[in-house]
Amino acid sequence: xxxxxxxxxxxxxxxxxxxxxxxxxxxxxxxxxxxxxxxxxxxxxxxxxxxxxxxxxxxxxxxxxxxxxxxxxxxxxxxxxxxxxxxxxxxxxxxxxxxxxxxxxxxxxxxxxxxxxxxxxxxxxxxxxxxxxxxxxxxxxxxxxxxxxxxxxxxxxxxxxxxxxxxxxxxxxxxxxxxxxxxxxxxxxxxxxxxxxxxxxxxxxxxxxxxxxxxxxxxxxxxxxxxxxxxxxxxxxxxxxxxxxxxxxxxxxxxxxxxxxxxxx
Amino acid sequence: xxxxxxxxxxxxxxxxxxxxxxxxxxxxxxxxxxxxxxxxxxxxxxxxxxxxxxxxxxxxxxxxxxxxxxxxxxxxxxxxxxxxxxxxxxxxxxxxxxxxxxxxxxxxxxxxxxxxxxxxxxxxxxxxxxxxxxxxxxxxxxxxxxxxxxxxxxxxxxxxxxxxxxxxxxxxxxxxxxxxxxxxxxxxxxxxxxxxxxxxxxxxxxxxxxxxxxxxxxxxxxxxxxxxxxxxxxxxxxxxxxxxxxxxxxxxxxx
Ligand SMILES: Nc1ncnc2c1ncn2[C@@H]1O[C@H](COP(=O)(O)OP(=O)(O)OP(=O)(O)O)[C@@H](O)[C@H]1O
Ligand SMILES: Nc1ncnc2c1ncn2[C@@H]1O[C@H](COP(=O)(O)OP(=O)(O)OP(=O)(O)O)[C@@H](O)[C@H]1O
Ligand SMILES: [Mg+2]
Ligand SMILES: [Mg+2]
Numbered sequence: 001x002x003x004x005x006x007x008x009x010x011x012x013x014x015x016x017x018x019x020x021x022x023x024x025x026x027x028x029x030x031x032x033x034x035x036x037x038x039x040x041x042x043x044x045x046x047x048x049x050x051x052x053x054x055x056x057x058x059x060x061x062x063x064x065x066x067x068x069x070x071x072x073x074x075x076x077x078x079x080x081x082x083x084x085x086x087x088x089x090x091x092x093x094x095x096x097x098x099x100x101x102x103x104x105x106x107x108x109x110x111x112x113x114x115x116x117x118x119x120x121x122x123x124x125x126x127x128x129x130x131x132x133x134x135x136x137x138x139x140x141x142x143x144x145x146x147x148x149x150x151x152x153x154x155x156x157x158x159x160x161x162x163x164x165x166x167x168x169x170x171x172x173x174x175x176x177x178x179x180x181x182x183x184x185x186x187x188x189x190x191x192x193x194x195x196x197x198x199x200x201x202x203x204x205x206x207x208x209x210x211x212x213x214x215x216x217x218x219x220x221x222x223x224x225x226x227x228x229x230x231x232x233x234x235x236x237x238x239x240x241x242x243x244x245x246x247x248x249x250x251x252x253x254x255x256x257x258x259x260x261x262x263x264x265x
Numbered sequence: 266x267x268x269x270x271x272x273x274x275x276x277x278x279x280x281x282x283x284x285x286x287x288x289x290x291x292x293x294x295x296x297x298x299x300x301x302x303x304x305x306x307x308x309x310x311x312x313x314x315x316x317x318x319x320x321x322x323x324x325x326x327x328x329x330x331x332x333x334x335x336x337x338x339x340x341x342x343x344x345x346x347x348x349x350x351x352x353x354x355x356x357x358x359x360x361x362x363x364x365x366x367x368x369x370x371x372x373x374x375x376x377x378x379x380x381x382x383x384x385x386x387x388x389x390x391x392x393x394x395x396x397x398x399x400x401x402x403x404x405x406x407x408x409x410x411x412x413x414x415x416x417x418x419x420x421x422x423x424x425x426x427x428x429x430x431x432x433x434x435x436x437x438x439x440x441x442x443x444x445x446x447x448x449x450x451x452x453x454x455x456x457x458x459x460x461x462x463x464x465x466x467x468x469x470x471x472x473x474x475x476x477x478x479x480x481x482x483x484x485x486x487x488x489x490x491x492x493x494x495x496x497x498x499x500x501x502x503x504x505x506x507x508x509x510x511x512x513x514x515x516x517x518x519x520x
Contacts (some may be wrong), residue, residue, distance in 0.1 A: 018404050043441045044413025060408065098412045098439065102357040143314065147279075147289060155279065158354040158435065159313030159468075181412065184438040185354065186313060187468030189508050214413075214441030258442035 003074065004031035005208050006055070006176055011068030013047075013054050024050045026232040027068065032176065035202065037209040039219040039240075041255060042229030048212045049098055051229070052178050056089050057082070072176070091121040094174035096182045098212075100165035104153040110164055111149040114171055121172040136167040139201075141193055158185040166194065173205055180212040195222055216259040220244060228252045267303040267341050267462050268324065268349075268430060272296050273333035275319055275486075293319045294330070295486040301430075303341055306456065306463040308477030308494070310470065312505060315483040317466045318354055321434045324464065325351040341429050341462075347377050350423035351432040354466075356415040356439075360407040366393075366418055367403045373425045392421040397447060412439045420448070424455070432464045437472070449475050470509055474498070482506050 013025040025047045032038045040048050053059050055070050056077060070077040072093065077085065089095075097103045105113060114133040118124045124132055130149075137145035140163040153161055162185045169177060179198075183191040199222060202209055213219060219226050219240060226243050228236040230251040236243070247253045275294040293316045301307050311317050322328040324335055326345065342348045353359040360369060370389045374380050380388045390400060396417040407415055416439050423431060433452075437445045453476060455461055467473050473480060473494070480497050482490035482505065490503050501507045 015409065017409060022401075041441075044417075044439075044444055045411045049411060062409070099355060099357045101355045147291070150289075151279065155277070157314045157318060163313075181439060185435060185468070187310075187509060188470075189505075190313060214439075216442075254443055255441065258446065 002033065004071075005034040005036075005073065006032040006210070007069075007071040008051075008055070009069045009071070011051065011054060011070065012066040013050055013059065014064050014066050015060075016062050016064070024063075024232055025054065028229075028232075028234045030227050030234060030237070032208050032210050034175075034208055035206055036225070037199075037202070037211060037223050039211045039213060039223040039226045040229055041213055041216055041219055041226060043251065043255075044214070046229040047232045048229055049180055052095070052180055052210070052212060055178070056085050056093055058089075058095075090117060090172045090174070092174055093176045093178065094169040094172045096166050096169040096177070096179040098180040098184075100161045101153055101158065104161060104165065106153055108152070109149065110151055110153070110156075114149075114164075114168055117168050117171040133167075133171075136171055137164070139170075139197060140164075140167045141190055141197075142167075159187075159190070162186065163194070170201060174207055176208045176210065178210045178212075181214070182211075183213075183218070191218075198222070214255075216244075216255055228255065266300050267338050268301040268464075269336040270297055270299050270320075270324065271334050271336060272298050273320070273323060273330045273335070275316070275323060275328070276331045292486050294323070296333070297483075297486070297488055298333075299481060299488065299491065301462060301464060302478075303338070303462055304456070304460055305478040306465055306476050308473035308480040309464065309466045309483065310468060310473060310480065310506075310509065311483030313468075316486040317483060318434055320483070321351060321432050321464065321466060325349060325432055327351070344377075347426050348429040349432070350426060350428040350430070352419050352423050352434060352436045354434040354438075356412070356419045357407060359419060360415060362407055364406070365403075366405050366407075366410075369407075369418060370422055370425055373422060377426050379426060388425075392425055395424065395451065396421045397444065413441070413444065416440060417448075427459060428461070430462045430464070432466075434466045435468065436465075438467070438469070445472070452476060470498075 008030050010027045010029055011025060012027045015022040015024055028051060042048055054065055065078060111133060115129045118129045118132060133149060134145045137148055142148050142163055162182060166182055183194055223240050226238055226240050227234050228249060228251060235249040236252045247256050273294055274296055277291040277293055279289040309317055323330050367389055370392055371385055374385055374388060398414060398417055420436060437448045465476055477494055479493045481488050482503060484505055490506055501510055
């Protein structure tokens with residue numbers, strides 16, 4: 001059988017806060033195959049973001065990977081040096097973070113930030129990079145790409161920043177794209193377009209997608225498999241359709257019930 | 266009337282090049298007027314970049330409009346800083362990174378002298394409970410919380426001062442649906458209990474349907490559609506509104 005592109009085994013992450021240990025992620029295992037779309041869904045605070053950040057050791061200083069392996073193409077990233085990881089982030093494994101406005105660099109324009117990714121990951125620069133940046137912004141349905149390029153993050157709206165961040169992630173042409181709630185600031189009409197774009201680009205560039213969301217409607221639309229997280233554990237793993245027809249864990253049932261209810265909110 | 270927006274416009278100017286030779290202007294808000302009735306919820310929808318957040322900041326007096334003015338009814342609003350609270354779209358950047366959750370929630374209580382010193386802690390714990398957060402987040406810094414936890418700390422902070430008007434800019438978008446429903450129920454409940462007035466910005470029509478009495482639809486800085494909820498849902502005029510309603514899941518909404 002083919003080996004997964006990403007294979008996480010017994011990963012556990014602890015935080016230390018005022019001398020106390022918090023077990024945010026408790027020995028979880030999951031995998032993503034090349035070109036596959038996998039969704040991790042779960043309630044707020046269940047450990048979705050922390051698990052993803054741990055994959056390339058992007059964790060804050062008070063965090064500690066207690067145990068586990070993160071095998072990317074068979075190599076264990078947990079044992080990699082910071083320098084080696086930097087070569088992987090962006091170009092092999094790219095992220096789109098949950099709160100883009102706080103991760104975009106406030107003192108550089110959008111143009112400078114996208115160009116940096118393009119140079120670092122694809123060695124494109126100058127006029128060519130600028131044109132490519134415009135193309136990327138158009139792809140994520142930004143209406144005035146030229147104005148947005150010359151803007152700083154605080155000069156853009158919430159939904160614009162979210163899409164800029166998505167464009168930056170895609171600029172690296174990664175093998176694995178990790179998107180953490182990338183459409184929460186967008187309305188359904190644009191959300192649908194962005195999801196379609198991701199699916200199209202996936203086909204074109206053959207990357208695997210690990211998509212974090214609290215919205216099972218999205219999972220149903222794009223994912224082959226879904227993992228449900230609850231209080232730091234993965235409590236269920238299923239093919240998407242199976243999850244909907246036969247959820248087992250109580251929390252999976254609750255999430256599906258809420259999804260069925262959205263029409264009635 | 267509790268708040269009235271009178272012919273509000275906002276133009277942002279971006280300076281370019283040395284000596285700011287090239288100037289770009291953005292008309293973020295273009296002659297917007299509306300009235301918010303006391304004890305009602307006004308929903309604001311509109312595509313990304315249409316000026317919703319800008320409008321919210323102007324109403325909260327955090328941003329000067331280029332022209333036009335905001336009027337408030339002194340019968341309901343005496344102390345603007347206390348009576349009108351805003352919950353921002355991006356929780357991480359609206360929380361002070363150096364303040365722990367307990368201090369974040371204690372500060373407004375202190376400033377507005379709302380509780381006695383020895384009752385502060387109790388009040389803070391009560392607020393956490395109200396928004397469904399556990400006590401063990403008490404000493405955390407904002408970056409030590411998950412996205413949805415931060416969003417709820419912001420909600421708790423706004424509720425701490427018992428405001429009259431609450432401006433909510435996408436207040437629940439990063440919460441899972443089960444928690445979203447809980448928060449919406451909380452808002453509805455508080456509206457009755459504290460006689461609150463809401464300005465509720467959301468891109469999710471299901472949410473607007475749940476909480477709002479009337480709706481404004483914005484596009485490119487202008488109001489392109491407004492009215493009571495039922496009319497807009499049943500007879501949308503704008504293509505944008507029609508698309509929003511036509512999108513997946515919304516059909517059942519009409520029932
Ligand atoms: N730096 C930190 N120090 C201490 N605890 C933390 C830190 N970062 C996160 N946590 C805690 O770890 C748990 C998991 O957080 P995480 O951000 O992974 O949740 P999530 O599933 O992404 O939730 P959401 O849907 O709200 O974004 C939470 O309870 C959070 O409070
Ligand atoms: N400080 C600023 N300087 C310059 N332009 C700005 C500034 N803030 C906002 N803008 C611009 O004003 C317009 C309206 O932005 P606003 O944030 O109000 O939109 P929004 O309706 O809240 O969108 P979203 O749904 O994406 O949050 C956008 O084109 C944005 O780029
Ligand atoms: Mg998260
Ligand atoms: Mg906004």
